[in-house]
Amino acid sequence: MTVRLLLADDQELVRSALSALLELEEDFEVVASVGRGDEVVDAARSHQPDVALLDIEMPGLDGLAAAAVLKVQVPACRVVVLTTFGRAGYLRRAMEAGVAGFVVKDAPSEVLASAIRRVMRGERVVDPALAALTLAAGESPLTARERDVLTVARSGATVAEIATKLYLSEGTVRNYLSAAIAKTSARNRLDALRRADERGWL
Template sequence: MSIRLLLADDQALVRGALAALLDLERDLEVVAEVASGDAVVPAVLEHRPDVALLDVEMPGLDGIAATAQVRAAAADVRVLIVTTFGRPGYLRRALQAGASGFVVKDTPASQLADAVRRVHAGLRVVDPGLATDSLVAGESPLTVRETEVLQAARDGSSAAAIAARLFLSEGTVRNHLSAAIGKTGATNRAEAVLTADGNGWL
């Protein structure tokens, strides 16, 4: 009996390569491919895969939010995050969202196939280097609101623009930005965004 797989990655070449590699394995079968986070749950409900392999950074919904939705909509489907971005904060957030595994895209094909089998068997699979980095980096020091404000500041928006977007006062936005700058050890908000992004906290 084949293990049925769903692949979600916005890069068609990567998705195609992954599908081709996994289809070479006798016991694995790719039954669906999608290019955005928004398409994951509908495809899961339609194709009923055993394991969903999700990228983190996708248009619409990111892979971590999609993981939480998959777990809520189809609790029997396991999620394995396969990403270019081996950020410790991503690992922690993915596991909190219900992912069973987290590996990076340069994992050899045989190891990826093995990770799929282990996740399907109910085991947890985590890239060992990332697991260590995650322990060293620790949890995000930012509150939910500080995280939202920093995410909104990513594009260089003014405090007034961020305030309008998040339905906050400008003073509140400045306070959250100031707190986030302090907690990330940055000297300005651009640096705070870079630090938080680099750790996978955003």
């Protein structure tokens, strides 16, 4: 009995390469392949894959958001998230989205294949190194607003601009930024951004 797969990755070349790799296994069959997050659900509905392999960084809809929608719309399809190593925060979000497997692109191909098979058997699969990293980063100490302010600041905006965009007073924005800097034990707005980003707190 062959596993029907759906591939989603924004990089065309990576997508077709993965497809070629997975087709080498006799029990895998790639039945659909999309390049945007918002095409995932449609494709899953029409091709009824057993497992969807989703990259996180995608245009249209985030891979994790796509996973959440898929969970509801096509519950029979299990999700394996496939992404670049390092982004610690993703794992937590992925688990909340009901993802069954989490494989990093650094892993050798056998890991991916076995992850898919294990997910098919109903197991949950997570790269242990990544799990450790996530545990180490811990949960975000930032409040929703602090996160908002930081993410707007990321584009290089001044306090005044952030205030306008979020309908806040400048003082409030400064307070949130100050809190975020303190919580990340950073020296700077920039430093805070870097540190928060590293730990997946954004």
